[in-house]
Amino acid sequence: MSANILAHSRADERRSQADETDVILTGDRPTGSLHLGHYAGSLRSRLALQGRCAQTLLIADLQALTDSSGRAAQVARHVPEVALDYLAVGIDPARTTIAVQSRLSALAELTVLYLNLVTVARLERNPTVKAEVELRGFERDIPAGFLCYPVSQAADITGFRATVVPVGDDQLPMIEQTNEIVRQVNRLAKASVLPECRALLSSTPRLPGVDGRKASKSLGNAIPLSATPDEIHRLVRAMYTDPGHVRASDPGRVEGNVVFAYLDAFDPDPTAVNELKERYRGGGLGDVALKRRLEGVLEALVAPIRARRAELARDRAYVMDVLRAGNERANATAESVLRDVRGAFALDA
């Protein structure tokens, strides 16, 4: 507990942005197409960082297998889909490396070496692992790969010599675990062969699903990144607002109102949104008018993404080339890290 509190307070000091010398590692598990929650929560800041810092997006297919090896086919299918989503929103493969975890054998080798530096008890105490074990109902049947996934994540982070890792609060224990491993490797090497990393906490609150619950592909409550105008219309119309706000003239609640959450996230005119909030609170603004505005905002955001995605989807060979080139670049870095870590373990003979 106290370690966790410490992690939080340390991370708070570092809520700063990344600077030019930073190396950023981030990515996604390819378990479904990305949606507007991903756009607000991570893709937008990746676009902002692109070109300013060295940045790698890792499509974490092996990590997606750690809690369900049964859905391997689904994971494999989504690898190019996630790459398409990245390219469609404007990730430029000349400035951001896009790589596939399972294609980087050095990451597996780093994982196997790091497993010797971490005790089972330490992994079992990891608050993120504990929470996720509960969430997934594993109880005693935790796959070993799942228990060890903080070690695999440390391999990913150090494999790119990353100094900054964008995470949610719940992932801070992963950063601590990585830095413990970094310090042990440096101690073994008697040199600073790996940099420590710090968390980059997002200031954006998590975007809810249209029904107000956590957005999730399986619940069908997320708006896909390349939603059609019809889908946008249907999903915005279904959005949870304030059940007490029956007539336009009734005063309405802004907090917990999904339409305002989306306007806060995407409306390019925050002053206008604040005025709308005032009018909504006081009574005199109907849900229909409010939703019409949001629909326009979302369509303006999504239309170019949708068009670019459709264009790219017709050229699978290009997407595959992007992944191939990204894997090659990522591999060169990860192999150089592996050489250093092997050296720390006296394995360079």
Next chain:
Amino acid sequence: MSANILAHSRADERRSQADETDVILTGDRPTGSLHLGHYAGSLRSRLALQGRCAQTLLIADLQALTDSSGRAAQVARHVPEVALDYLAVGIDPARTTIAVQSRLSALAELTVLYLNLVTVARLERNPTVKAEVELRGFERDIPAGFLCYPVSQAADITGFRATVVPVGDDQLPMIEQTNEIVRQVNRLAKASVLPECRALLSSTPRLPGVDGRKASKSLGNAIPLSATPDEIHRLVRAMYTDPGHVRASDPGRVEGNVVFAYLDAFDPDPTAVNELKERYRGGGLGDVALKRRLEGVLEALVAPIRARRAELARDRAYVMDVLRAGNERANATAESVLRDVRGAFALDA
């Protein structure tokens, strides 16, 4: 418990020799030079199998790190020493592949994939892991790599499509764990991409150290494979016999008598050894005469090994070439297995 009993009885049925179609994987942790206990227990049978079956000797340097990452330098130093020992006793690199575990990245990749197929509870129940955790006094501080080493061993075995693994009784749970993984991979692949393996149990009892305790380099009670005549003389003279056998004319005990254990293992004339046992039991055979015979037997065994080892040790480049060629051959096999296993996990995109 019942699973363990089952493992034993199944293995008993299979106490047969390997045949021509078998693929054998065996090897050693490079934590010290090999000694006569290794010769009696494993090297001799590897020489007998050489040329009859496909055989790989894996120098398991990564496995040596799982219970003590602190001794990395010692492990690294012993990799070429173990290779020298193999070559000195007559392992022919043209007929037996000698490879170094940490040089085969496919084995790390297989380990990471297999970790998703095994639960933590299953690893904690593994009798070999339980016994070794106790032996090493790890208690709650088990390195994750140590808990996971049956999975790494499954990667080694399957990485060569091995069908036969020479093991001691205490290692039978490792074979069971490997076959569980094999069956799961084949189920995922909907095809028999990996063969199950069986244990080859040695009929030779474990050779004790000269003091009657378990032979161990750290106790200094083992006779090195390339001992000098002086070392042989000193170690044989120090051998534990029967403390009640004070004068040559006293009756002596053969059981637990280390000199007889070594004569049983190495004297080329078992009939003569049986006659000596009779005389010793009845009284009339002194320890000095007995030890002189053993000294002659051991010197005859060790002299050519010592000479060949000294010759090879002057040509380190040759030893390195042997390892390089062995790693290359081993890599080709392990990479082809990895392709099949990746396919089972739908990771071939």
